[in-house]
Amino acid sequence: MAMTEFRTVFGSLKDYTKGEIEIINDDRKNYAFSNMFEVAATSAPYERVVVGKNVEYVLEAIRAEGTSDWYTAAHDEFALVMDGTVELDLVKLDDPHSIAPPDKEGAVKLDGEPVGRKMGRIRMWRGHQALLPTGAAYRFRAPDPDAVGVILMQTILGDESVEKWSEICYT
Amino acid sequence: MAATAIEIGASPASNETGYRSFEIGGFSFARDEYFAYITWTAKGQKLSHTMSADAFLRAVMRAVAWGFFYGWINFDAVFGTQQLYGRVKFFAGRYNPSYRDQGLDYEEIFETPLAMETFRTLLRDWTNDGYDPFASPDETGTGWIGKKNGDNNEAVDREREVCRRMPGLPGDAPLRTDDNRRPGHRAFPAAPPDQPEVYPEPGFADEVHAHNLFGYLSRSDVTWNPSVSSVVKQSLFCPTTEEYILPIKHGNDRMEWFVQLSDQIDWEIEDKETGRPRAKVIMKAGDVAIMPADIRHQGFSKKRSMLLVWENGNPELPAMYERGELPVNLSGEF
Incomplete structure (x- = not known):
């Protein structure tokens, strides 16, 4: 049998098409339907906009532009680059619990520079996913001043999470 | 201490098609060259549901691979399973108003190991050589059709x-x-x-x-x-x-x-x-x-x-x- 050639279509800030919902007997709000590239297109740099929430757990869409503040968390987080090139710096904090106690959920922004040993750095681009390990401080850098990146975070709802559902979802 | 084997209800291979038939509680499962047949009894009446063997095997493959997953696995509008986390409910017609409103639906709860072993054995028996229920139709073709023809345990035993x-x-x-x-x-x-x-x-x-x-x-x-x-x-x-x-x-x-x-x-x-x-x-x-x-x-x-x-x-x-x-x-x- 003959099939047409496979050509994988990814999205990007410059080239995305948001899907749609055809309602039969329902409400579009029930699906909290957004598009992470559309969200990042209108976000402030490194604003952590919640695009998915399942009780305490969240997905955050981040516009990677310039250099972020330093963050840490009392649990693992993961960063998946969906567009652009992003660099990640990691520092093993000397006293992580003074910033994010063990029961603290979500990312915590550091005041200033982290105190601890350098763990290393990672350079990644579309499709690459990095571990942000418990007790480490991290920051993102978008090395190309002309290119903005998009990161999807797997984390827990926290002080830095920004919820603006009515602005990002079909209503 | 040796592990106790789980006894499942299974017939000898059919002289006609080569496939075995299976029973668990009030449900029975049989297949022939094209179709899978599920039967149960409700209100004293024997009822049967027919599916393409291809569609049935693809659904059983997911139920086995996912460990019955979260919630409900509806094979189609009639038959399916519900995850009870330690036990599994099999149902027929329960979520179909035509059966439900007439009292012709049936459901029964099983311990997960028995349900899993029944489906796993069925899947191994009903999957022919060259057919992979995990693959797309373009990849695996029509090997599911016909009398029993070998097996493909390497494919159906893949773990998540x-x-x-x-x-x-x-x-x-x-x-x-x-x-x-x-x-x-x-x-x-x-x-x-x-x-x-x-x-x-x-x-x-x-x-x-x-x-x-x-x-x-x-x-x-997959x-x-x-x-x-x-x-x-x-x-x-x-x-x-x-x-x-x-x-x-x-x-x-x-x-x-x-x-x-x-x-x-x-x-x-x-x-x-x-x-x-x-x-x-x-x-x-x-x-x-x-x-x-x-x-x-x-x-x-x-x-x-x-x-x-x-x-x-x-x-x-x-x-x-x-x-x-x-x-x-x-x-x-x-």
Whole structure:
């Protein structure tokens, strides 16, 4: 049998098409339907906009532009680059619990520079996913001043999470 | 002490077709060259339901591989299973008003090991050589048709890949590479195999870790079978590659989120109890949406696409939903 050639279509800030919902007997709000590239297109740099929430757990869409503040968390987080090139710096904090106690959920922004040993750095681009390990401080850098990146975070709802559902979802 | 073998109800091989028939509780399962037959009794009447053997085997394959997954696995509008976490309910007609309203539905609860062993044995017996119920129709063809012809245990015994934290970390699930016989799939010739540049300082090689998730997905040899690829407590990233039709209608016992990583999937949404159509959700690359806790859904992917299924694996959630402690969707947020 003959099939047409496979050509994988990814999205990007410059080239995305948001899907749609055809309602039969329902409400579009029930699906909290957004598009992470559309969200990042209108976000402030490194604003952590919640695009998915399942009780305490969240997905955050981040516009990677310039250099972020330093963050840490009392649990693992993961960063998946969906567009652009992003660099990640990691520092093993000397006293992580003074910033994010063990029961603290979500990312915590550091005041200033982290105190601890350098763990290393990672350079990644579309499709690459990095571990942000418990007790480490991290920051993102978008090395190309002309290119903005998009990161999807797997984390827990926290002080830095920004919820603006009515602005990002079909209503 | 030796493990006790689980006894299942199975007939000898049919002289006519070569396939065995199976029984569990009040349900019986038989197949012939084209069809699978499910029978049960309700109101003193013997009832039967007929499915394409291909469709039935694809559904059984997911039920086995997913360990009956979360919530409901509707094989079609009549037969399916419900995950009770330690036990499994089989049902016929329970979520179909035509059967339910006439009292002709039937359901029975089994211990999970018995249900799993019954389905696993059936799957091995009914799958012919050259047929892979995990593969797309373009890949596996029509080997499911006809009398029993060998087997394909290597295909049906594949286990779902589950990491503890992230693939590639020491002691965790392996990455997919040519060396461990996970070549790139034909559908993703353009997926870059490159890996991120990782520069750990001395002593941190085990903690500074990243990999190419899209490359990992491009090496998937199955469809509609999520792996677990990163874990934050009970938050599970379950990416998967999809082509053709999800072989079951998944009924949710919690909110489930989809992130379309590439291409497009169309989701048909039905009421969980009645199967009546509610909506069609068309997701394209970058889209994020809930599958609410009160629906069943079935996906259609015209090309092999990458989908991130995001689950909250908290085992307390079904009871919390039943007690009305959690909303079925997020519409109350905005």
